[in-house]
Amino acid sequence: xxxxxxxxxxxxxxxxxxxxxxxxxxxxxxxxxxxxxxxxxxxxxxxxxxxxxxxxxxxxxxxxxxxxxxxxxxxxxxxxxxxxxxxxxxxxxxxxxxxxxxxxxxxxxxxxxxxxxxxxxxxxxxxxxxxxxxxxxxxxxxxxxxxxxxxxxxxxxxxxxxxxxxxxxxxxxxxxxxxxxxxxxxxxxxxxxxxxxxxxxxxxxxxxxxxxxxxxxxxxxxxxxxxxxxxxxxxxxxxxxxxxxxxxxxxxxxxxxxxxxxxxxxxxxxxxxxxxxxxxxxxxxxxxxxxxxxxxxxxxxxxxxxxxxxxxxxxxxxxxxxxxxxxxxxxxxxxxxxxxxxxxxxxxxxxxxxxxxxxxxxxxxxxxxxxxxxxxxxxxxxxxxxxxxxxxxxxxxxxxxxxxxxxxxxxxxxxxxxxxxxxxxxxxxxxxxxxxxxxxxxxxxxxxxxxxxxxxxxxxxxxxxxxxxxxxxxxxxxxxxxxxxxxxxxxxxxxxxxxxxxxxxxxxxxxxxxxxxxxxxxxxxxxxxxxxxxxxxxxxxxxxxxxxxxxxxxxxxxxxxxxxxxxxxxxxxxxxxxxxxxxxxxxxxxxxxxxxxxxxxxxxxxxxxxxxxxxxxxxxxxxxxxxxxxxxxxxxxxxxxxxxxxxxxxxxxx
Numbered sequence: 228x229x230x231x232x233x234x235x236x237x238x239x240x241x242x243x244x245x246x247x248x249x250x251x252x253x254x255x256x257x258x259x260x261x262x263x264x265x266x267x268x269x270x271x272x273x274x275x276x277x278x279x280x281x282x283x284x285x286x287x288x289x290x291x292x293x294x295x296x297x298x299x300x301x302x303x304x305x306x307x308x309x310x311x312x313x314x315x316x317x318x319x320x321x322x323x324x325x326x327x328x329x330x331x332x333x334x335x336x337x338x339x340x341x342x343x344x345x346x347x348x349x350x351x352x353x354x355x356x357x358x359x360x361x362x363x364x365x366x367x368x369x370x371x372x373x374x375x376x377x378x379x380x381x382x383x384x385x386x387x388x389x390x391x392x393x394x395x396x397x398x399x400x401x402x403x404x405x406x407x408x409x410x411x412x413x414x415x416x417x418x419x420x421x422x423x424x425x426x427x428x429x430x431x432x433x434x435x436x437x438x439x440x441x442x443x444x445x446x447x448x449x450x451x452x453x454x455x456x457x458x459x460x461x462x463x464x465x466x467x468x469x470x471x472x473x474x475x476x477x478x479x480x481x482x483x484x485x486x487x488x489x490x491x492x493x494x495x496x497x498x499x500x501x502x503x504x505x506x507x508x509x510x511x512x513x514x515x516x517x518x519x520x521x522x523x524x525x526x527x528x529x530x531x532x533x534x535x536x537x538x539x540x541x542x543x544x545x546x547x548x549x550x551x552x553x554x555x556x557x558x559x560x561x562x563x564x565x566x567x568x569x570x571x572x573x574x575x576x577x578x579x580x581x582x583x584x585x586x587x588x589x590x591x592x593x594x595x596x597x598x599x600x601x602x603x604x605x606x607x608x609x610x611x612x613x614x615x616x617x618x619x620x621x622x623x624x625x626x627x628x629x630x631x632x633x634x635x636x637x638x639x640x641x642x643x644x645x646x647x648x649x650x651x652x653x654x655x656x657x658x659x660x661x662x663x664x665x666x667x668x669x670x671x672x673x674x675x676x677x678x679x680x681x682x683x684x685x686x687x688x689x690x691x692x693x694x695x696x697x698x699x700x701x702x703x704x705x706x707x708x709x710x711x712x713x714x715x716x717x718x719x720x721x722x723x724x725x726x727x728x729x730x731x732x733x734x735x736x737x738x739x740x741x742x743x744x745x746x747x748x749x750x751x752x753x754x755x756x757x758x759x760x761x762x763x764x765x766x767x768x769x770x771x772x773x774x775x776x777x778x779x780x781x782x783x784x785x786x787x788x789x790x791x792x793x794x795x796x797x798x799x800x801x802x803x804x805x806x807x808x809x810x811x812x813x814x815x816x817x818x819x820x821x822x823x824x825x826x827x828x829x830x831x832x833x834x835x836x837x838x839x840x841x842x843x844x845x846x847x848x849x850x851x852x853x854x855x856x857x858x859x860x861x862x863x864x865x866x867x868x869x870x871x872x873x874x875x876x877x878x879x880x881x
Contacts, residue, residue: 230395232288233387237262239295243302252418253469256462259411260483263383263459263490264535265291270386271538274367284393321722322431328729329438333410335736335744339448340402343742343750344806346759347638350450351800353377355398358389359805363817367538369546371820373789374797379543379552381536383494384452396812401450408458409447412702413437415461419706422468423669428721429713435725437705439732440646441587442698445638445739456495457699462487463502464672464703467509471668474516481524484509485531493535496551497696500682501703504675560687563620568612573621573684579605579631580694581642586634588645588731602630623688632691636740639692643701645731649724650704653711663714669707676703759803766800769872774807776870776877777844783814786821786842786861791853799848821845821861844869845878 240261244254269287273279302308318326345355353376360377361367367386369378384404391400413434420433437443446454466483470476476484488506491498514521540550562569585596609616619625635641657663657673664670680700687696712721737745741761744750750758760767777785785808789799808816819840845866847856856876859866866878 228395228400229285230391230400232285232292232394233266233390235292236265236288236295239292239299243295243299243308250418250421252414253465255411255414256418256465257483259458260462260486260490263387264486266387266390267383267490267493267535270367270389274361274538277364277366279361279365279367279389279393281393284390288390288394316427318427319718321718322427325431325435325722325725325729328726329413329434332438332444332729332732332736333406333413336409336444336447337403337406339739339742339744339750340406341399343402343448343758344398344755345401345450345802346741346761347449347451348762348797348800349376351759351762351802352797353380354385354450354452355388355401355802356805357382358385358392358401359802361385361389362393367542369542373787373799373820374801376797379547381493381495381498382539383490384450384455387455388450398806402448405447405449405451405454408454409438409443411458412443412454412461415458415465416702416705417709419461419465419468419703420709422465423672423706423710424666425706425710425713428718429709431709432712432721432725433705433709435728436646436649436708437702439728440643440698440701441641441732441735442638442643442694443702444732444735445636445641446695446698448739448742449638451638451695452495453497453695453698456491456498456501457702459487459491459494460498460501460505460699460703463491463505464675467505468668468672470509471512475520476513476524478527481527482531484524485528486535488528489532489535492532493539497683497687497699500686501679501699503682504678508671508675559623560690562686562688564618565685568614569618569621570685572609572612572614572616572618573689574681575605575608576616576628576689577680577684577693577697578647580640580697581644581647582631583633583642584644584648587642588727589734596633598631598633605631621688623690627691628689636735636738638695638739638741640694641735642694643697645728646701649708650701653704653708656711656715657707660715663711669710673704673707676700676707679703756807759806763800766803766874769875770800770803770807772872773846773870773875773877774804777808777846778811778814780844782843782879783816784840784842784844785816785818786840786845787818788821788845788847788856788859791849791856798850804846821859843879847876847878848874849876850874 237258240258241254244257245251246254269284270279273283273287299308303310345351352374356374357377360370360372364370367382372378387404388398388401391403392398416437417430417434420430425433443454463484466480466487470480470484473480488502491502510521510525513524517524543552544550562573579601582601583596583598585591585594585598606616617626617628622628632640632642654673657669680697683693683696683700687693712724737743742750742758753761756771757767760770787801787804789801790796805818808818817840819842821842841862841864845859845861847859849856851874856878857868859878865881867881868876869879870877
């Protein structure tokens with residue numbers, strides 16, 4: 228498969244950077260950052276000339292492989308790099324068992340990621356949809372759409388998918404962006420644990436802690452972007468820790484900080500919350516040593532950061548008047564009131580999303596689940612605070628917080644109760660032991676993570692899927708927990724806890740709600756097209772029949788009317804239409820959104836392929852709350868219903 232051309236640079240770059248005198252894990256993180264920069268600049272360069280096509284993508288990655296291969300050849304020839312077999316470190320049988328468990332989890336997730344197509348809700352509405360729009364449009368410019376998330380959100384994860392999808396001709400490898408991010412994060416946190424002072428036991432425990440996070444396991448085989456942003460934060464933390472021994476940060480580490488920080492916010496909006504405390508740490512650490520000379524590393528970091536993000540900022544600013552977000556996202560996510568009681572409420576409710584420890588451990592047959600008692604306690608606390616537990620000013624959607632959630636295998640809402648308990652335990656031990664408290668770097672590192680969590684609680688309304696935003700917090704805390712436990716407990720206690728983590732995590736590996744491998748209906752006995760609809764199986768028949776109807780006609784210019792509101796929500800699945808209509812590679816379909824005149828996202832309709840677009844069929848999707856659609860006027864043409872099966876109607880010219 229030609230998609231391997233996108234991945235070969237990872238191998239060559241590792242060979243270039245790997246040095247037997249340095250830790251190979253640091254090379255892995257550096258390779259990931261350089262690859263991320265290449266993906267970004269290749270996409271933006273091709274978009275600038277509107278040539279995001281198979282030929283140009285193939286040419287760029289082929290040329291990159293040739294250049295990188297030549298560089299490695301020259302390094303070998305000049306003796307700057309030598310071919311050598313990496314030495315396998317001595318590992319105790321206990322540690323070998325734990326690493327085997329981590330490898331099994333990662334291997335199983337990799338299989339799921341390749342076998343199952345992208346099929347979570349966000350993939351169907353914007354992650355994968357924006358990718359196919361970019362491929363069709365041949366550029367990254369904003370386009371007419373019913374759902375602004377396709378435009379406004381940072382695009383790195385989808386740009387990586389874009390390259391893989393163009394070269395492979397499909398979405399077979401789309402989920403691997405998250406899978407590789409998980410692998411990189413596991414490697415990264417074990418290295419950070421070493422940088423903080425953990426021995427091999429602590430480093431291995433950090434890897435186990437990270438690999439067994441339920442939210443991480445469920446997400447790593449999808450096209451969500453929470454693990455992708457997490458990996459860049461891991462890289463950022465690693466580079467900052469590397470710079471601390473120097474009085475003046477070396478240029479290579481300054482470049483790494485700038486690139487990883489830029490990629491953090493180029494991947495997901497929540498990246499700002501996680502990058503900010505670490506960048507403050509870096510700035511305060513060096514401003515005391517360098518004084519006015521601090522402008523040099525800050526300038527380098529700023530230039531790299533902006534070079535990665537400036538094009539997306541400009542695209543957003545030209546359409547929304549803001550480089551970061553559209554107006555409706557400020558309404559949805561930003562709290563409408565700031566006070567100490569509401570802030571405490573948000574902190575408590577965020578933590579409560581990880582409270583179902585009894586069911587997580589499978590002890591409900593022995594111990595009564597405690598979520599009812601926790602929910603009652605939270606209600607009592609809110610009574611003292613004088614805050615409505617589901618206050619719409621700090622809750623989205625309104626009244627959506629109904630108490631402590633139970634055990635879930637849904638990647639949008641799954642909690643990490645056992646891991647949160649271990650984090651609290653590690654923090655308690657850290658506070659009690661003076662030897663640990665005196666380690667300034669560990670103290671500041673943990674404070675950065677806590678501040679990141681507090682920023683999320685301050686800046687975002689509580690949402691049912693808020694646990695997704697906590698993933699980075701848990702992953703980065705893996706290193707801290709590994710360090711603390713290896714300093715206090717012997718290997719037997721650490722091994723027992725690690726085995727418990729591995730055993731309890733297996734249910735999330737096998738029973739993923741929408742990509743299961745152990746249920747009666749699983750990804751191995753369902754067709755790929757059916758798996759797309761695992762989250763909404765009732766849509767299989769209308770989507771299959773609607774696209775079959777269109778494919779039996781000669782129509783290939785298709786309009787999409789998804790919702791009737793001025794600013795429609797995320798209820799309308801678009802991506803399956805692209806998949807089902809384009810199964811025949813010999814037939815090229817052009818799809819465009821047919822929008823209400825008031826919808827300002829239509830402002831980019833003058834660009835290819837939208838200019839003078841006249842559909843020969845319109846696919847209209849309406850929820851049960853919306854009136855049925857039988858006729859539509861578009862571009863002075865009347866379209867009438869030709870086929871219908873809720874929630875889809877197909878209209879054609881009268």
